[in-house]
Amino acid sequence: MLTILIDGIAYGMLLFVLSVGLSVTMGLMNFVNLAHGAFALVGGYVTALLMNRAGVPFLATLPFAFLIPAALGAVLERTIYKPLYSRSHLDQVLFSIGLVFMTVAATDFLVGSEQQLIQLPTWLQGRFDLGGVAVGRYRLFLIVICALLVVGLQYVLSRTRFGSRLRAAVDDQRVARGLGIDVGTIFAVTFAVGSGLAGLGGALGVELLGMEPTFPLRFMVYFLIVVTIGGTDSLTGPFLAALIIGVADVAGKYYVPQVGAFLIYALMIVILVLRPQGLLARGR
Amino acid sequence: MSAALQTIGLHKCFGGLVATNDVTLTLAHGARHALIGPNGAGKTTFVNQLTGVLAPDAGQVLLGGIDITRLGRTQRVRLGLGRTFQINQLFGDLTPVESIGLAVSERMRGGGDFWRGLGTRRDIAREIAELIERFGLGDVMALPTRDLSYGKQRLLEIAIALAGAPRVLLLDEPAAGVPEAERQDLLDTLGRLPRDVSILLIEHDMDLVFSFADRISVLVNGGLFAEGTVAEIMAHPGVRAVYLGGDEHG
Amino acid sequence: MTATDDRADAPAASIEDRALALLARTRRWHWAEAAFWLGAAASFALLPDSHLLLTEIAILGLFALSLDLILGYAGVVSLGHGAFFGLGAYVAGLTSIHLTAEPLTGLLLAGVAAGLLGALTAPLLLRRATDLTRLMVTLGVAMLLYEAANRMAWLTGGADGLQGVMIDPILGRFEFDLMGRTGYAYSLVVLFVLFLFARRVVTSPFGMSLRAIRGNSLRAATVGVPVGRRIIAIYTMAAVYAGIAGALLTQTTMFVSLDVVAFHRSADVLLVLVLGGIGYLYGGLVGALVFKLLQDGLSAITPQYWQFWIGLILVVLVLIGRDRVPALWRRAVRRGGAGA
Numbered sequence: 001m002l003t004i005l006i007d008g009i010a011y012g013m014l015l016f017v018l019s020v021g022l023s024v025t026m027g028l029m030n031f032v033n034l035a036h037g038a039f040a041l042v043g044g045y046v047t048a049l050l051m052n053r054a055g056v057p058f059l060a061t062l063p064f065a066f067l068i069p070a071a072l073g074a075v076l077e078r079t080i081y082k083p084l085y086s087r088s089h090l091d092q093v094l095f096s097i098g099l100v101f102m103t104v105a106a107t108d109f110l111v112g113s114e115q116q117l118i119q120l121p122t123w124l125q126g127r128f129d130l131g132g133v134a135v136g137r138y139r140l141f142l143i144v145i146c147a148l149l150v151v152g153l154q155y156v157l158s159r160t161r162f163g164s165r166l167r168a169a170v171d172d173q174r175v176a177r178g179l180g181i182d183v184g185t186i187f188a189v190t191f192a193v194g195s196g197l198a199g200l201g202g203a204l205g206v207e208l209l210g211m212e213p214t215f216p217l218r219f220m221v222y223f224l225i226v227v228t229i230g231g232t233d234s235l236t237g238p239f240l241a242a243l244i245i246g247v248a249d250v251a252g253k254y255y256v257p258q259v260g261a262f263l264i265y266a267l268m269i270v271i272l273v274l275r276p277q278g279l280l281a282r283g284r
Numbered sequence: 285m286s287a288a289l290q291t292i293g294l295h296k297c298f299g300g301l302v303a304t305n306d307v308t309l310t311l312a313h314g315a316r317h318a319l320i321g322p323n324g325a326g327k328t329t330f331v332n333q334l335t336g337v338l339a340p341d342a343g344q345v346l347l348g349g350i351d352i353t354r355l356g357r358t359q360r361v362r363l364g365l366g367r368t369f370q371i372n373q374l375f376g377d378l379t380p381v382e383s384i385g386l387a388v389s390e391r392m393r394g395g396g397d398f399w400r401g402l403g404t405r406r407d408i409a410r411e412i413a414e415l416i417e418r419f420g421l422g423d424v425m426a427l428p429t430r431d432l433s434y435g436k437q438r439l440l441e442i443a444i445a446l447a448g449a450p451r452v453l454l455l456d457e458p459a460a461g462v463p464e465a466e467r468q469d470l471l472d473t474l475g476r477l478p479r480d481v482s483i484l485l486i487e488h489d490m491d492l493v494f495s496f497a498d499r500i501s502v503l504v505n506g507g508l509f510a511e512g513t514v515a516e517i518m519a520h521p522g523v524r525a526v527y528l529g530g531d532e533h534g
Numbered sequence: 535m536t537a538t539d540d541r542a543d544a545p546a547a548s549i550e551d552r553a554l555a556l557l558a559r560t561r562r563w564h565w566a567e568a569a570f571w572l573g574a575a576a577s578f579a580l581l582p583d584s585h586l587l588l589t590e591i592a593i594l595g596l597f598a599l600s601l602d603l604i605l606g607y608a609g610v611v612s613l614g615h616g617a618f619f620g621l622g623a624y625v626a627g628l629t630s631i632h633l634t635a636e637p638l639t640g641l642l643l644a645g646v647a648a649g650l651l652g653a654l655t656a657p658l659l660l661r662r663a664t665d666l667t668r669l670m671v672t673l674g675v676a677m678l679l680y681e682a683a684n685r686m687a688w689l690t691g692g693a694d695g696l697q698g699v700m701i702d703p704i705l706g707r708f709e710f711d712l713m714g715r716t717g718y719a720y721s722l723v724v725l726f727v728l729f730l731f732a733r734r735v736v737t738s739p740f741g742m743s744l745r746a747i748r749g750n751s752l753r754a755a756t757v758g759v760p761v762g763r764r765i766i767a768i769y770t771m772a773a774v775y776a777g778i779a780g781a782l783l784t785q786t787t788m789f790v791s792l793d794v795v796a797f798h799r800s801a802d803v804l805l806v807l808v809l810g811g812i813g814y815l816y817g818g819l820v821g822a823l824v825f826k827l828l829q830d831g832l833s834a835i836t837p838q839y840w841q842f843w844i845g846l847i848l849v850v851l852v853l854i855g856r857d858r859v860p861a862l863w864r865r866a867v868r869r870g871g872a873g874a
Contacts, residue, residue, distance in 0.1 A: 089665035098848025105842030361758040374748035390758035398740035403558025413550035
């Protein structure tokens, strides 16, 4: 029971790291980016390939799993994403689905369609006993890492100059521009960091979620659910949404396996219909 | 006989801000009534409650004596409450003929007809032609609305509202943004609107108000501040203060 | 404005006649339309070796046409239109196994089932209807259906697919053959009949009100259009069409796999429609033709990586401007047309 809860929390935190970038960019640019998972895929493959082909230790691959997708995100944002901010959601959806399809096929072509497996360092393997509850070491590691990231992000958003500018831009772009804030640069930096975080999430998730070319499609709905349920006003919303989904999904699969992902999709539809601005959005 | 349109004690708050404060207003049959007020006086909020975009917190809206406070937008239109918008709300893809034809066929409850084309409906074409002529849209009737000049679009905006054969018509700043060259055209057309339609004009432009209206209500801070004939309002010291003197008013 | 002033005071009768003519014009058949359907009919006789491919094109065309009804006319975006296609495919398959192998019954039941699902889910698209919530809700419904088909293996065969679909000869006379001759004729006739009906609907006052909703739903409501009801109506009709398209696939291939409800169906049909251009009814058909020919050609080069090319086409299409595509087709069609 508690084990399931902890598994769910670990899963939820991972989902948060994976989707927080999407949440911020959606709030900032109102851009529907279905290709967010592609950056997670890049991160996952960076880690898997570095470990399996170059023998780099797991922890040492993580910075690369962040930096490479971040750089990729920055380049793509400035070149092909930017012209689409002013376009219709339909255009954005078509465009980003196109990117997903390309990523899936290209990964398949370059690396192969098989699942990527990694060997975690021994200190992260197995379970230990915590007051009678069996806790996976890697799960706990995930919770700690993700919690640190959450605290860090919250700090950046609420305490730094960049954070206040970002919040101003999310609130009202025109006003922010009027105040002399370079919204374009904020977009680019945010997009890059969001992509990097997705990549890091992908790397951390190789063990837990699996990593194969169709990863961006398989998790697309989950990212979108986190964002739609959590809303795009703050970090708290997506964070709680990710935790709820993580716990619900793990518990659902454990207790009522025949229902499968039903629960999650049904939950998403209900919330979308009742609270289209997100579960925790400022009420209306 | 009841009034064409009436509000009784209409009240609306947003958080702590009182946007509409106990407004009781009567629009007589065939009236040319103007509702004026400085920016932020609550004119738009008031109109939105008349048309059903917003629900009032308290009070009633009566259309020809019928309580419409709880009715939806479409139902109000069907009962004869038409409106135009301050910012053009048109169908860019449709031509003026189609836009007006749509409004006419919806009024006749024929908008759900998925079988018979409008090309066989001479009765509808006749109504379209009357409005096209009245508003001088003959030369642009076959163009997509988005290709019309701004002034023509303002005229079409009113033509579409009139196609619904409203008994009461709310004109929300009909002259807003119309270039000088097309302005007189618009004013003339407004002056020739059918007398049996009762009109509430929401307007900023005092020239237009004084030339068009026979009665004026002044809205300030969400409440009805003064009401009277054009001459009375022009002479009203408080109104002058509101418009000319800034903050201080009685 | 001055150049046209003299025309403004033309006599009323002439304006009335012109208005009537303008309203009638949308229904008139264009020579290019006749050419299109004559070409389709001719393909049956002239391309006997391509009947299987042509059948796929006709089915995909019908599916894309159904999406055009909601997207191109009412402006309702959907990422889950495959739900109706898949449901229709399964219902047709199950009908043939458990009820009757008579094809028209299967077609009808598939349409009814999909229409019911459409009518039930359409109200979900109305509250606070932004594009984003609509995309998500439609996607969610499609995912739910996929999960259902996957989990209910006792009924659907799950990942193995629905086996044992057998279809009787159409009207008791025309047997489905391996070369797809009957299948193509059947699909083409169904497509044509449904197209005629759709053409009638979109050029009716109802169709005009849909275009008004797409253009400006606020104003549409203000001229008395019951926006919600109209959207539910057209969404239901589009669902019926998609369901029938799915049923055609089942009946002509005699097999249903989980693939019919997969996400890529919904994404592909969007691409097909966008390739052909939205909002003029032929877009889905033209798009299906282009899409299938591309698929045929490209997968001959790199069979596994066809998806890459779809993706690339989507990206490029959006970057260069999607609306230029239908303009291109339409210009080709309108050339020489009346009143252009």
